[in-house]
Amino acid sequence: MSKEIAILGVGMHPWGKWGRNFVEYGVKAARDALADAGVTWREVQFVSGAATIRNGYPGQVAGATFAQALGWQGAEVNTSYAACASGAQALAAARAKILAGECELALVVGADTTPKGFLRPAPGERPDDPDWVRFRMGITNPTYFALYARRRMALYGDTLEDFARVKVKNAEHGAENPYARYRKRFTLSEVAASPMVADPLRLMDICATSDGGAAVVVSSLAYAKRIGKADAPRIRAISTVTPTFASALVEMPDIATDSAVAAPAQSFRAALPRKAYEEAGVDPKDVDVAEVYDLSTAMELDWIEDLQLCARGEAAALLRRGETALGGRIPVNPSGGLACFGEAVPAQALAQVCELAWQLRGQAGARQVENARVGITANQGLFGHGSSVIVVRP
Amino acid sequence: MSDSSTLSAAVAALPGWFTLDPVRPQLLGTRCTACGTYYFPRQQLFCRNPDCAGETFEDVALSRTGTLWSYTNAAYPPPEPYVVKEPYQPFGIAAVELERECMIVLGQLARGVDLARLCIGQRMELVLEPLDDGKLIWKWKPAA
Incomplete structure (x- = not known):
């Protein structure tokens, strides 16, 4: 059936x-x-x-x-x-x-x-709420994005220019999208000139709320x-799996990972599309277009690897070769992504599906991915929530 | 000055989350007596390892040194409940991996630590310093 x-x-x-x-x-x-x-x-x-x-x-x-x-x-x-x-x-x-x-x-x-401005927790003195604790310590959402980004720089040699390149690409993609909030094209030097928010991420590396x-x-x-x-x-597939203990990354809003003494550390982000691929019987190499949750420019690169669109650590190389841009081998965020939309939390995972529907029907206009037949979304939020949806053309 | 009696629990931003030893402070966690999993913040009722039925925990002070996993800073003042003293002074934030606990713990970087001189993998140690409102919190700084 x-x-x-x-x-x-x-x-x-x-x-x-x-x-x-x-x-x-x-x-x-x-x-x-x-x-x-x-x-x-x-x-x-x-x-x-x-x-x-x-x-x-x-x-x-x-x-x-x-x-x-x-x-x-x-x-x-x-x-x-x-x-x-x-x-x-x-x-x-x-x-x-x-x-x-x-x-x-x-x-x-x-x-x-x-x-x-910053999303903030409910007021009061509430040390039992991890979201309250991290804000008490001055740890905002961009803190987490920046820690992950710095990690990419150290492990894979990604550069600030790579991150800026993600923004430039997505701004180009979203420039003609009538539903996007930001429809202005940017240059690498404009991204580099935007104020630092959480080193190494600048204002234009981080998505807004919308x-x-x-x-x-x-x-x-x-x-x-x-x-x-x-x-x-x-x-064809909707994955909404929870993480598997023990967490490999400090996830928002936690201030520590799980201890991986008794169980191996596992990536939550990578688990989300894995379940979707299994459910759909789709191989990552069959994917024509992806809409991913670029809460930061650097995180788009993480997602590309979590979606297995390239090997771990190679997303920046894919980006530099133009393969994730429209016209490339595997366009990522043809809608312009969060870079052009900003995050409207309960609408965002559906907006990703809307974009894939338009892409697979060939109705995406200036941002059309040629002959797109298989699309995937990826998204992650607080408290062990995330999703990955696979949409196919019959 | 190393007289810990001068520090009372009232000065901690998160009372009971760390020792008040001014020289060699430690984070206070727990450990499941069945599977050995560490918890910080403390867990005292049920083990979260899905394969462990453990319900007894021992108090444990976490390792006070580890390796730098990643780092960043807060260039803009964070929102409440963070308390900002004007003029705002940006502060650093570190993620430090504790080997024994197989766990990464966040914390501010000690005042005066230069981000440009940090290197992932370097040894870090735990210290206590006041937040802008004068309450003590744990911070990370390069190990001496």
Whole structure:
């Protein structure tokens, strides 16, 4: 039995710092996705929302919030929270419902409104919360990105110019993307001139936080065939695995790794796509396009290796040869990635899937990867959450 | 001055997380008596090794030296609950690998450590220094 589901439609609200209610972004994205799918809202049987924790009660019951805003019509509802992987987890819930035969047509939505500046923890004196502890010590998100980046420099010889090259590439990719927040091209020297945030990473190496919304309409393959969309892109795998003890890296928001005295240290990032490849029966060398979570420029290089698109330590060489740029062997982040979007947490993993759908349908315009048939996403967030989704063209 | 009686728990930013020995401070963790896994911060109820049913832990002071795994700095003032004294002075941050514990522990770098002179793999040791609000925290500095 096929474990695939069809992506009938996708939609997004442009990313930015709009400062408006997140519901507006989600509903706009949902309406676009429904129109793109050629189905009406009334027909949707299951609404799966990705929660946002910074927008009160409505954010924590996002599925119901979007369903009400679209107009209650009796669909079943779900809300998923999995930090940066919330969108993928909401998508996984829809897939499970469809593959179990409990519904045929589902809408998945994520949207967020974010505050300015560093993300920060809830106030108070709370030493039991690792997120509070690390901020008490002055350890912000860029600290972790910088520690990983420095490690790449020491182990593989990556340079600051390599990191800047990732930004220049992604800025070029995203320049014509109507949904991207930052659509300006940059030069290596402009990246090098941006202020240092967490040595060796500069402001332009680190992704911002954004407002945005993304939605995906998915269905059973039988439903897709019935409405004349048998050739719609298909989701072949969704990995939302947790880490395996012991952690090899100090992960946000921890201040230490697990002790690897009794069990070997393992990479969480590498485990996410591994499960997706296994589930899909896809070999990394078959991948045509990848959307990865470039929280920093250097982290894009980590992901390329975690996705097994090249050997460990060789991502910078791949980048220097232009192979991860549009027109190269394996374009990475043709959407422009987080470098051009900034992170809208519950929407971001869905935005990655939207981009792959457009790429596999040949509708990505100026950022089209030629003849893309197999795409993969990769994303990681706090507290053991992450995702990797494989989308294929039938 | 090495009289540890001059330091009381009230001066620690995270009381109970480290000894207050002004010369040779140590982080305070625990160790599962069944599988030997170390915990910092302390774990006292259930072992997190998925193959271990351990529920008893011994108190253990962690190694106070290790090797530098990576390092960075905070060029901009971190948000609360970090307390910033104006004018803001950027500080360094280190990740240090403890061999016995097979564990990497973060901490600020001691004041005055020059990032440009650090080298991954070098020996580091634990010291105590005040944060901007005067509360003591552990920091890493190149071993003497």
